[in-house]
Amino acid sequence: MRRKLLFLGAALFLSYIVASRLDSVPVLKIASGLAQGQRTSSSKDSKGGSQPTGDTAIGGGDIAPVRAVADRASGDKSEAMTEPRRHIMGAATEMGFVAGVTMDPEHHEIYTVNNDSGDQVTVYSYDSHGNEVPLRRLFVPHQSWGLSLALGRGELAVTTQELNAVGIYGRTASGLTAPLRVIVGADTGLEDPHGVVMDERHNEIVVSNHGNWTQFRPYTNYDPLNLDQKYVPGRFDLSSITVYPITASGNVKPERTIQGTHTALNWAMGIDVDAQHDEIAVANYGDDSVLVFKRDGRGDAAPIRRIYGPNTHIVGPVGVAVDTKNDELWVANYGDHTALIFSRTDSGNVSPKRIVRNAPAEAATCGFTNASAAAYDPKRGEILVPN
Template identity: 30%
Template sequence: MSRRLVFPLLLAAFACASRADILVGDYRSGAPGPVLRFGPEQTGNRAPLASFWTTGGDVELQTPLHLTYEPVLDVVFVSDYYGQAIRVYAADASGNALPFRTLTSPRLGQPRQSAIDRVHNELLVVAQNCCVSTFPLDASGSVEFPLRNIGWGGVPGSATRLNNPVHLYHLAASDEVVVSDVQYAAGVASGVLLFFARTANGYPAPVRTIEGAATKLGDYVAGLAYSPQHGELHALTGAAGTYRIVTFAQTASGNVAPLRTIEGPDLGIENPGAMTYDASTDRLYVASGAFNSPNRALLAFPRTASGNVAPVRRIAGSNTTMQGPTGLVAVPPGDRVFVDGFDAG
């Protein structure tokens, strides 16, 4: 599927040109999974506008578990969980595409979400299901050691409290890293957000945390999104099979109540795999039905919503080809559109 440059007059005819595409990393048990692209005007049971994958050899994309967009180079960092690599693709990649570069490391293990600090040219990654490792942003090939590593909390003498971290973001305003995790006390699980200085190394204690009953972080954090324009963190949390979205100021600390909470039966969230923020529409997107659910869907909610609200956008159905939507990121469009990607209906 091809893309081409369009003239300014044609661009003006498409209102969607200023709105983001949504990329979905699809986990497929027993087979490599693709990254699916849905356009800004697609809703309902629609086929993806495009998709990309890589097959064969050492560069095969196996599990696009998490996606991170880098706007300066217009690329997407794909955390290939079972491939044990970070693969970097053009944001408009389509078809069987080769990554620009691939990062592997014996310290990377099975990577989860990554975050980008462009000011310091660093890539921060949840590595080995336990730790936060920092690599040069342009790292490629096999890198023996990260620049820094915040270690697992289970090591004797460690104060990090890192247990099973999944998501992270770099907060430029405070030069901190926020990490979602789960803690256990007397056999009871609870979600927590841990904050570290970006330059932390070794086994330091978090500089602050968000945790406690008032936070509504539930049993665990199923997704984390960040809207730096508004200085807010958004956590998708689960408790006894029920999910909610809670929002905090990025400076919040302790057992603090959310600024807003989206919760109730109308959300329609089941076994979610990820959440992301789309600045072009001021919406939060949730990948629902990622794990053992037949109701796979991409759901959108207004960032400022509160209470029991239904999604304002829902992409679901057999035409979507989604089998296990886990990775999720919004990618702003440039001055190009897919020529043959407009499906009827």
């Protein structure tokens, strides 16, 4: 199953959240300095890119429904767990298979989206703690993954893998409210979209895509297999970054696309736009790296920087966030309970400045996501689990 994750937001409250599993209970921990991935327009002027104005961090991903909030400066080279300030967990929270996370520093709200179960965006207060009911919930299509707020426009963007679509909702939408507009169709270049950024400074929507595409059709007893006899088979393309006007709607072509063998994109997950330095950072799950491109790059453009190698401790990255105030880059790992903090301009096989741990270093990570069956092989004494 696809693995995903999250964001970085900021203000006098720069917040990062890390996802993990805690006895299979949905949890949002609130600690000091964990970050995973997707971002939100962060300052009051909300003109896109990371504009940190505070000292807390946040992230998310489709591991187990566990979340923690922490101070930006927390974390070190210790192998011990980083203690959270507080956590959101329990049945009342309605958190399930949490993927994207984003924050609203103006209204002091945290947004999460349930990806493979739940099919809803849930919103909490910055001060939420324990088994709290969401402030509101918005029902979204199955396999929704990424979130991004455009505070100046009062809008929320949500990517949906299964439909190859980006839906734009009102910021305060709840219940069965329909999106204001949807980017969807064969011409959009959306192929299993994950990360998303609404860049208000440049009036653009930036999306990362895995590259898998298929035409979604209903398949109930009442729906013929092929309504118009024009079925288009699915395909596997290279991962990409696609960019659209912020007001785009329908089956629109992207303004530009970064895609090709020189890009090194490989299962692109969470992304962040650094509008201050005109760069895009991408969590590259397929080869345990973080790629940085010029914001206006297009075609088969090579990254201008790449953080990659054993010294980086990057393993299964699903979220990335640029903190321009502190000149740092945060990376959320799916593979080992950690968030890593690098200098913003780091490149190559460099060690992180700090490590935030959601569990002790020796804690095992099974990597299960939606394991739905099991079989026992008595001859070999093995349990087989499709993931």
